[in-house]
Amino acid sequence: MDQAETAPTAEEIASLVAQRLISEGGLEDLAGANLMTIEDRTIEEVDRVTRLVMDELLAKQAQQAPAVTACPKCGGPMHDRPAQHRALQSRRGKVNFKTEVLHCEACRLDFFPQMRTLQCDVDHLHTPAVLRKISIAVARDSSYTAASSNLEDLAELKVSAKQCQRIAIRIGNERIDEQQERIDAYTAASIPDQQHGQSDGAPANGWEGRVAVIQCDGGRVQVRDDCWGNDKPEGKKHRWWRETQTGVLQTYQAKPTGEDPTPGVPQCLKDSLWVVPKLNEIHRGHVPVDSSEKEESQSNATRPEDSQETTCDAKGELDTTAKSSRTPRWSGGDPLVKTIVATRRGYDHLGLTLAGEAFGRGFNKAESKAFMGDGLKVNWSIWSTHFSHYTPIVDLMHALSYVYAAAIASRGRIDEGWSLYLDWLDRIWAGDVRRGIDALQQIASSQDEVPEPIRRAIIYLSNNAERMKYDRYRCSGLPITTSPVESTQ
Numbered sequence: 001m002d003q004a005e006t007a008p009t010a011e012e013i014a015s016l017v018a019q020r021l022i023s024e025g026g027l028e029d030l031a032g033a034n035l036m037t038i039e040d041r042t043i044e045e046v047d048r049v050t051r052l053v054m055d056e057l058l059a060k061q062a063q064q065a066p067a068v069t070a071c072p073k074c075g076g077p078m079h080d081r082p083a084q085h086r087a088l089q090s091r092r093g094k095v096n097f098k099t100e101v102l103h104c105e106a107c108r109l110d111f112f113p114q115m116r117t118l119q120c121d122v123d124h125l126h127t128p129a130v131l132r133k134i135s136i137a138v139a140r141d142s143s144y145t146a147a148s149s150n151l152e153d154l155a156e157l158k159v160s161a162k163q164c165q166r167i168a169i170r171i172g173n174e175r176i177d178e179q180q181e182r183i184d185a186y187t188a189a190s191i192p193d194q195q196h197g198q199s200d201g202a203p204a205n206g207w208e209g210r211v212a213v214i215q216c217d218g219g220r221v222q223v224r225d226d227c228w229g230n231d232k233p234e235g236k237k238h239r240w241w242r243e244t245q246t247g248v249l250q251t252y253q254a255k256p257t258g259e260d261p262t263p264g265v266p267q268c269l270k271d272s273l274w275v276v277p278k279l280n281e282i283h284r285g286h287v288p289v290d291s292s293e294k295e296e297s298q299s300n301a302t303r304p305e306d307s308q309e310t311t312c313d314a315k316g317e318l319d320t321t322a323k324s325s326r327t328p329r330w331s332g333g334d335p336l337v338k339t340i341v342a343t344r345r346g347y348d349h350l351g352l353t354l355a356g357e358a359f360g361r362g363f364n365k366a367e368s369k370a371f372m373g374d375g376l377k378v379n380w381s382i383w384s385t386h387f388s389h390y391t392p393i394v395d396l397m398h399a400l401s402y403v404y405a406a407a408i409a410s411r412g413r414i415d416e417g418w419s420l421y422l423d424w425l426d427r428i429w430a431g432d433v434r435r436g437i438d439a440l441q442q443i444a445s446s447q448d449e450v451p452e453p454i455r456r457a458i459i460y461l462s463n464n465a466e467r468m469k470y471d472r473y474r475c476s477g478l479p480i481t482t483s484p485v486e487s488t489q
């Protein structure tokens, strides 16, 4: 008889489990049980069943495995060693199985064919699904202790803080190795391939209607220094803040169109309550304290929060979730796949990392590609080194922060400055930066002493005018703000 015909249905299994719970599984007093008890007992019992099912499947898999005889390293003969017991922490508790061990005398190595099939490292104590949860908790929480508590409270997994730390460091190092492999693949490619090719492992997805965008930015992170945990030496200051370099590689579903999909300025950019705090925050983080010639501070900038959502509805009310399908996006289409890379090894390394990642994802095959950043010179040096075949775009919000500060400095009264900002905003939005610069220069020439914000805005807009053709970028379905990378900091 066919196996499938005799297999019990899920309903039949459920009925058996329910019977067990009522007869001897802790729910003997079902009539008086509250929902907390029913849920707890049911899950305990079903988890136990899940573990037994996994044990059985793993045992069956071991029996079905094809015989391996040749050593994967030297091709020589291998002989059986006694099977080894394995216990792995799964999402539903410990699963147990015996796994075959083969030994190569010449290489003096043990091989575990089933562990390879399962894609589990031999010395891991957790299943890949649990390792994934631990990595997420460690990345999202502020400490290993917090990650450990959250894993227990939210994922019902007991993993000590020390284990979290060990696993995070191990997986982090594996990720760094993978990153280096992608960089090596990129640097080993010929220059034409670097600009037009892709790595062998690039995803096989088509690029029709998709645009590829790379954004980079600097940020800050607190790292314990050498004095951590010891008495501070006389006269020595703690230095917690370190610079990070971050990049986002994102694809968008956006059919390029012949005409500007959003010719009118979105209401939120004209709403002072929404936009002014954001522009001030960006500007504070970017204007150098020593006001040297540099148009941007190179380090220790405070970063804007995850604040630049790029949708707002017709009434100008902020859609903080930016998920509403009713609201058209004004910066890029619907986001598809996002990869985040980060380093503390400087911008040259960030450039290589981004290039390796883009090569690995096949970005060269996209018809429409953009490289984005703020006005920081180092961003554009990455662009010219690795991404000169991408459209360069300066973040609209950074540009507007200079324009706004200049508008306020041009007028004695806030309301007059505000209407000047609205006027310039129209021009910048339409990609007519030249007229914005002309207007600023006219104001500058009429003053004995040019206020600093006006001088800086003229430099910023002049340096970046070629990267501010926002109307054209919208036609190509490209984003015009760097909010994805800002929100990773």
Ligand SMILES: [Zn+2]
Pocket (backbone or CB within 6 Å): 071, 072, 073, 074, 075, 076, 104, 105, 106, 107, 108
């Ligand atoms: Zn061997």
